[in-house]
Amino acid sequence: MFYRPEAGHGLPHDPFKALVAPRPIGWISTRDAEGRANLAPYSFFNGCGDNPPMVMFAQTGRKSRAEPVKDSIANIRATGEFACNIVGAALAEAMNASSGVHPAETDEFEVAGLTAVPCEAIAPPRVAEAPAVLECRLVRVIDDLPTWKPHAANIMVIGEVVGVHIRDEVLVEGRVDVLRFRPVARMGYMDYTTVEAGWEMLRPG
Structure with a gap:
């Protein structure tokens, strides 16, 4: 089949996210200007540079009809900092629990039964149970991405x-062994997957 997105796909469900898959999950922890913690997963997430190392995540849609911008991005605008907690297979249910729509003052660490511990270089807390955490300072918010939905906000944070x-137990001979924690990734629809195998392939030459 072939379809033009603006004309519709004619399928029961949009296939786009199932085609751009699997997508790693950015489990973003922030603090608001009053110091209250927030934790939320984003499936549009990836690295976008390594010198210096940078990551991006994006909001698509909105928190609610009354609040087009999600708490994570509002907090990052206010403080300029966030942590990306890597989601291992053992944390899949906790990650999902933190994805609910809550008032801004809700502490999703408590909702998900997680331990919030201090970061080293930034003020927001991190998930103690996470196999790895990336502490980040804001580079740029790109908030003029196009959207087809009224009142929605497509916003990218770098x-x-x-x-x-x-965590020491995921390091093997000086290398991160992802099979030790099996990262969770988002597929299309309500589907998820984990990394279960890997192989090395060298570039020609």
């Missing part, structure tokens, strides 16, 4: 990684 936590 952060520079200024601190990295890695």
Whole structure:
């Protein structure tokens, strides 16, 4: 089949997210201007540079009809900092629990039964149970991305990684072994997957 997105796909569900998959999950922790913690997962997430190391995540849609911008981005605008907590398979249910729509003052660490501990280089807390955490300072918010939905907000956040936590048990001979924690990734629809295998492939030459 072929379709033009603006004309519709004719399928029961939009296939786009199932085609751009799997997508790693950016489990973003922030603090608001009053110091209250927030934790939320974003499936539009990835690295976008390594010198310096940078990551991006994006909001698509909105928090609610009354609040077009989600708490994570509002907090990052206010403080300029966030942490990206890597989601291992053992944390999948906690990650999902933190994805609910709550009032801004809700502490999703408590909702998900997680332990919030201090970061080293930034003020927001991190998930103690995470296999790795990237502490980030804001580089740029791109908030003029196009959207087809009234009142929706497609916003991209880019952060520079200024601190990295890695649990000792996921390091094997000086390398991160992702099979030790099996990162969770988003597929299309309501589907998720984990990394279960890996292989090395060298570039020609």
